[in-house]
Amino acid sequence: MLEPAYQADVVVVGAGVAGLSAAHRLISAGVTTAVLEAAPYVGGRMSTEKVDGFRLDRIGQLLSTSYPELELSPGLDALVLRPFAPGVLLHSDGRRHRAGAPARGGSARSALHAVRALASAPRSSAAPAVRARALGPAALPRARTGALPRPRAGAPLGSAVDQARLGSALTRFAATPVERLLARPELPAARALAARGLPARTVDGFLRPLLATLLCDPDLTTSSRCADLALRTFASGRLCLPEGGAEVVPELLAATLPPGTVHTGVRVTAVSTTSVTTAEHGEIRCRAVLVATDARAAAELLPGLRVPDFHPVTVVHHTTDDPPATGGYLLLDSDRGGPVAHTAVVSRVDPARAPAGRALVSSTVLGPCPAEVDTAVRIHLSRLYGTSTARWETLAVHHTAEAVPAMRPPHDLRRPVRLLAGLYVCGDHRDTSTVQGALHSAHRASTAILSDLAANRPMHHADPSPATPRAAA
Structure with a gap:
């Protein structure tokens, strides 16, 4: 436990992925760092409940390669x-259709962010495991798909011509520089979809549920720029889960x-x-x-930091x-005929999440x-599956x-991640509302801290409750 007189160069408040990642960068630069977490465990919202050999994510974050x-x-x-x-399954009119998978023999550019398979899955039903460090030009192996119907006319993607237009649009998204996406006019995503030049059937049956x-x-209601970034992520990589549950990411960092x-x-x-003032240690x-x-x-x-609205x-x-x-697919409901937005047999994707049998x-x-x-x-899942x-x-619910x-x-x-010299903030609320956003905000915050410490800027001697940062921060 900490002693009242404990000192460090930097104190990080919060042991979620953002705080833990920032601590890594600070310590690697030779800055003494202490991470304080109010909960009895690390991870914040990236938590996993364990029940009878099952690993059950509380939010079910989807990562991307x-x-x-x-x-x-x-x-x-x-x-x-x-x-x-690869891609997703769409349920429409009582049928399931594959959509959004990269074409065979895709270009090196479309595979730029794919990861190389390093280990075989412990069960034949699972896709091969990959490591986050192994970025490279090799595309992921195609998973076993089983006897699933191919997209066809009448499916949510529309005609064969419509499907080709969608594939071309996803390829363009994968190749478009982020800066160009962020320079586009900003609208609510639902309004911006109408300007994408794709048939209404493709937009409503695929892009909206995706x-x-x-x-x-x-x-x-999300910003169209954030939606474009999400589509670019989908088009240039593969949706995935961390092996063993969401909590593995913060636990590895810690x-x-x-x-x-x-x-x-x-x-x-x-x-x-x-x-910092603590309830337990002064x-x-x-x-x-x-x-x-x-x-x-x-x-x-x-005080003064903006609190956004939230999606439950x-x-x-x-x-x-x-x-x-359904193989190792993520299944979406194009018809929006019930409460479930997406579902999957996740033990086929990550066998570590369920006991044998x-x-x-x-x-x-x-x-x-x-x-x-x-x-x-249950009623909705009966129709989807x-x-x-x-x-x-x-x-669990x-x-x-x-x-x-x-x-x-x-x-x-x-x-902004730098509020005052000596006072910083990071998290998914400072970037994009994803694990990627949380980690990137930690990168920005740690860079700002190291820059300020290196410059030896004079620190503000504020009261324990700091002066109000900029009102719209």
Whole structure:
């Protein structure tokens, strides 16, 4: 435990992926760093419940093999990703259709951010495991797909010509520089889709449910620039899960920090540019403070910091010994005929999430949680998978009211991380509302801290409750 007189160059408040990643960068630069976390565990919203051998994510974050920060962040060398089958499955009019998969023999450019397979899955039903560090030009192996219907006229993608136009559009997204996407006019994503030059059937049957899944925003009120970045991520990589559950990412970051860096069960009640005040250990003096909590907790410590709206997410986990035959695909509902936005037999993607002989089906509901959510989800899943769910066992229902910060226009993708010399903030609410955004904001914040410390700028000697940062920060 910390002593009242403990000192460090930097105190990081919050042991989520942003705070832990920033601590890695600071320590690598020779800056003594202490990470304080109020909860008894690290990870924040990236948590995983363990029930009878199952690993159940509370929010069910989808990662992508094209997230550059997964490869750039120190401490994630051993992170193993389990990719979904290429593209997604769309349920429409009682049928399932493959969509969004890269064409065979794709160009090197479209495969630039794919990762090379390093290990075989322990079960034949799973896609090969890949490591986040192994970025390279080799495309991922194609997963076993089973007897699934091919897209055809009448499917959500429309005619063969419409499908070709969609494939061309996704290829362009994968090759478009980020700077060009960010220079486009900013609108709500739902309005911007109409200007994409694609048939209404393709937009409504594929792009809307896909973006709702990627952004956790069923109404697509998100900034069109953020939506374009999400489509670029989808088009240039593969959706995936961290092997063993979402909690593996923060746990890897914490485990690879020097012993004694992370202190859980320590509640920070006030911050200044030169100290933090804790409920358990009084004042801890330092040269700089980085607040790396969620947006609401950050605003309590930093008066004037803007608190965004949030998208609620509910994840319902079921198990069965007779899983539906959908391969390792993410299944979306083009018809929007029930509460489930997307679902998957995640134990086919990551066998570590379920004990032998059992399948784990995880389904995500976006927006307000409906009444009798498990019953409503079971009915919907029965239609999506084309099988009875009456004997499926419910393992958990996780509802998170403030799961994902909203990114409505106008949205600044690079909100300030330096509030004052000596006082900084990072998290997914300062960047994009993704794991990639959280890690990138940590990169920006740690860079600002190191620059200020190197310049030896005079620090503000503020009271434990700092002066109000810029009102719109």
